[in-house]
Amino acid sequence: MPERAAASGSDLPPPPWSRAPQRPPRRRRDLLTQEAIVDAALAVLDEDGLDLLSMRHVARTLNVSAAALYWHIGSKDGLLDLIFDRVIGEVDVPDPDPGRWQEQLKEVARGTRSTILAHRDVIRLSIGRIPMGPHAVRHADRVLAILRTAGVPDALAVAAQQLLISIVIGVAIDETGGGGHPPADQPPPHEAAALASDYLASLPSDRFPHLVAVADHIASANADERFELLLDLFVSGLAQRARS
Amino acid sequence: MPERAAASGSDLPPPPWSRAPQRPPRRRRDLLTQEAIVDAALAVLDEDGLDLLSMRHVARTLNVSAAALYWHIGSKDGLLDLIFDRVIGEVDVPDPDPGRWQEQLKEVARGTRSTILAHRDVIRLSIGRIPMGPHAVRHADRVLAILRTAGVPDALAVAAQQLLISIVIGVAIDETGGGGHPPADQPPPHEAAALASDYLASLPSDRFPHLVAVADHIASANADERFELLLDLFVSGLAQRARS
DNA sequence: ACCTGAACACCGTTCAAGT
DNA sequence: ACCTGAACACCGTTCAAGT
Numbered sequence: 001m002p003e004r005a006a007a008s009g010s011d012l013p014p015p016p017w018s019r020a021p022q023r024p025p026r027r028r029r030d031l032l033t034q035e036a037i038v039d040a041a042l043a044v045l046d047e048d049g050l051d052l053l054s055m056r057h058v059a060r061t062l063n064v065s066a067a068a069l070y071w072h073i074g075s076k077d078g079l080l081d082l083i084f085d086r087v088i089g090e091v092d093v094p095d096p097d098p099g100r101w102q103e104q105l106k107e108v109a110r111g112t113r114s115t116i117l118a119h120r121d122v123i124r125l126s127i128g129r130i131p132m133g134p135h136a137v138r139h140a141d142r143v144l145a146i147l148r149t150a151g152v153p154d155a156l157a158v159a160a161q162q163l164l165i166s167i168v169i170g171v172a173i174d175e176t177g178g179g180g181h182p183p184a185d186q187p188p189p190h191e192a193a194a195l196a197s198d199y200l201a202s203l204p205s206d207r208f209p210h211l212v213a214v215a216d217h218i219a220s221a222n223a224d225e226r227f228e229l230l231l232d233l234f235v236s237g238l239a240q241r242a243r244s
Numbered sequence: 245m246p247e248r249a250a251a252s253g254s255d256l257p258p259p260p261w262s263r264a265p266q267r268p269p270r271r272r273r274d275l276l277t278q279e280a281i282v283d284a285a286l287a288v289l290d291e292d293g294l295d296l297l298s299m300r301h302v303a304r305t306l307n308v309s310a311a312a313l314y315w316h317i318g319s320k321d322g323l324l325d326l327i328f329d330r331v332i333g334e335v336d337v338p339d340p341d342p343g344r345w346q347e348q349l350k351e352v353a354r355g356t357r358s359t360i361l362a363h364r365d366v367i368r369l370s371i372g373r374i375p376m377g378p379h380a381v382r383h384a385d386r387v388l389a390i391l392r393t394a395g396v397p398d399a400l401a402v403a404a405q406q407l408l409i410s411i412v413i414g415v416a417i418d419e420t421g422g423g424g425h426p427p428a429d430q431p432p433p434h435e436a437a438a439l440a441s442d443y444l445a446s447l448p449s450d451r452f453p454h455l456v457a458v459a460d461h462i463a464s465a466n467a468d469e470r471f472e473l474l475l476d477l478f479v480s481g482l483a484q485r486a487r488s
Numbered sequence: 489a490c491c492t493g494a495a496c497a498c499c500g501t502t503c504a505a506g507t
Numbered sequence: 508a509c510c511t512g513a514a515c516a517c518c519g520t521t522c523a524a525g526t
Contacts, residue, residue, distance in 0.1 A: 012447070013443075013446065013447075015443055016436075016439035016440065016442070016443050017436070017439065031490090031491080032490085032491085054517085054518065054519080055518085055519065055520085056517085056518075056519085064491080064492095065491070065492050065493075066519085066520090067491075067492065067493080067494095067520080067521080067522090068490080068491050068492075070519095070520070070521085071489090071490060071491075072490095075519085075520080076519065076520090123371065124368060124371050124372075126417075127367065127368050127417055127420065128368075128420060128421060129421065130421045130436065130440060132440060132443065132444075137444075137447065137452060137455060138452070140455055141451075141452040141453070141454050141455040142454075144454035144455060144458060145453075145454045148454055148457075148458075154457070154458050154461050155461050157458065158458050158461045158462055158465055159465065159469075159470045159473055162418060162465070162470065163415070163470060163473070163474050165414075165418065166411075166414035166415045166417065166418045166474075167410075167411060167414050167474075168414070169413075169414045169417055169418075170409075170410035170411050170412070170413045170414025170415070170417070171407070171410045171414070173370075173371055173410065173413055173414070173417075174406060174409065174410045174413075176371065176372060177371075177372060177373065177374045192260075192261070192374065195260035195261065196260065196374060196376060198260070199257075199259055199260050199376065200376075200381075202257065203256070203257075203381065207385075208381060208382070208385040209385070209389075210385050210386075210388035210389045210392055211381060211384055211385040211388060213392075213398070214388060214392075214398050214401065214402050217398050217399050217402045218402055221402055221403065221406070225403075226403045226406065226407060229403055229407070229485075230407050230410075230411075230478075232481070233477060233478055233481030233482065233485075234474075234477055234478070234481075236481065237476070237477030237478075237480065237481050238477065241473075241477075275509090275510080276509080276510085298498085298499060298500080299499085299500065299501085300498085300499075300500085308510080308511095309510070309511050309512075310500085310501090311501080311502080311503090311510075311511065311512080311513095312509080312510050312511075314500095314501070314502085315508090315509060315510075316509095319500085319501080320500065320501090
């Protein structure tokens with residue numbers, strides 16, 4: 001685990017429609033800081049899931065009244081914005097090495113996937129949030145660096161950078177099916193997979209011939225391999241375009 | 245818009261860990277039906293968004309007490325399961341035409357994308373839900389039919405079917421950034437895009453040289469084109485694997 | 489300047505009681 | 508069998524009041 005990228009300081013101009021107030025990092029010897037609140041909230045997110053992430057719960061964690069949080073983070077949405085950017089900061093992107101750009105892209109994708117899986121519910125939180133905090137901006141710049149330094153034309157580089165994220169998120173969503181913090185009473189991941197393929201195999205094969213025929217392939221499907229397959233299709237296809 | 249696939253009747257065995265009770269479609273001349281509740285809830289989802297989709301709200305829509313819903317759908321999670329499967333049923337999958345399998349895969353992807361964009365918040369609702377209702381099962385079988393009839397080996401077909409969904413969802417999430425039903429006070433989609441690229445262009449170019457350099461490409465990026473690019477990379481790469 | 493307590497308008501769900 | 512009303516334990520947010 002790399003330490004959180006500290007370079008992108010908070011001295012940037014505020015992104016548009018930002019919902020968290022800009023507060024100096026620490027004034028006196030107060031109990032609360034934006035950072036401390038984000039820490040606590042992220043812990044709740046990881047341990048209890050998004051559904052149990054309430055202002056009151058986070059406040060209880062910090063031995064503070066719920067209303068106290070509002071002075072620092074403005075609103076729950078503001079807090080979620082901060083959490084999102086914090087998590088983005090956890091994935092590190094290598095300095096460009098033009099000869100290895102295809103492999104570097106894959107490394108970024110793998111890193112992104114693994115931090116998503118480390119904070120499974122961040123994916124639900126991220127939907128509808130345009131990533132434009134300091135860490136998000138830094139991340140985008142560094143991925144673009146890999147592509148542009150390798151000679152990928154700008155328009156294609158922009159598309160590739162955005163598609164890469166989409167791909168990783170899409171696959172991660174599929175993988176958290178049944179996993180993550182279940183909405184209610186779902187069984188644990190592997191048991192769910194077993195139940196699922198049992199169910200598929202039990203379906204009437206005259207109505208669903210193909211599904212029943214491949215039920216065992218579904219059961220034995222490996223998420224890592226599938227992800228690598230997609231990365232391969234994407235990156236090698238991209239390289240082909242970049243050449244022409 | 246095709247009518248909802250009616251073939252997959254409710255005479256299937258219940259999927260594992262189903263959270264909605266199985267109720268006969270309509271007993272007497274009661275006020276409520278599972279179907280009527282799903283209709284109402286889907287309307288609320290489309291018009292007001294997931295955050296405003298509450299049992300009480302749906303019940304108000306139907307001139308019924310909130311508690312009345314529970315007899316029919318068991319829980320809110322059960323209702324969300326039913327909505328999810330209903331929406332899946334809206335995308336239609338063509339009968340296999342082996343000579344055109346690559347184009348058919350793309351058609352399915354485009355159809356899935358457009359029904360997601362027609363029910364933008366369904367994507368948030370879908371996370372963590374394993375699609376295994378009658379419509380989901382039918383959908384999977386028909387996509388597998390296209391692949392297997394074309395001679396794609398089973399293991400690859402299963403991977404391709406799952407990756408195709410992941411890809412579409414991933415791209416759709418990216419597109420609903422700022423759109424959908426905003427968490428709170430975000431600006432409308434195109435205004436948000438303008439604000440975003442203005443912000444990117446305003447960043448210090450010594451710290452984010454690549455991002456600033458391509459800010460205009462980001463502003464003029466076309467979601468449809470990007471989607472088609474990804475489809476092309478995916479499907480043609482897949483065809484290549486299938487041949488070897 | 490930073491934080492508390494109480495209040496407002498909501499939630500999902502249960503459960504006795506009605507018909 | 509189907510539905511209501513009231514209740515329980517929660518929410519996010521605001522706001523006067525304290526220090």
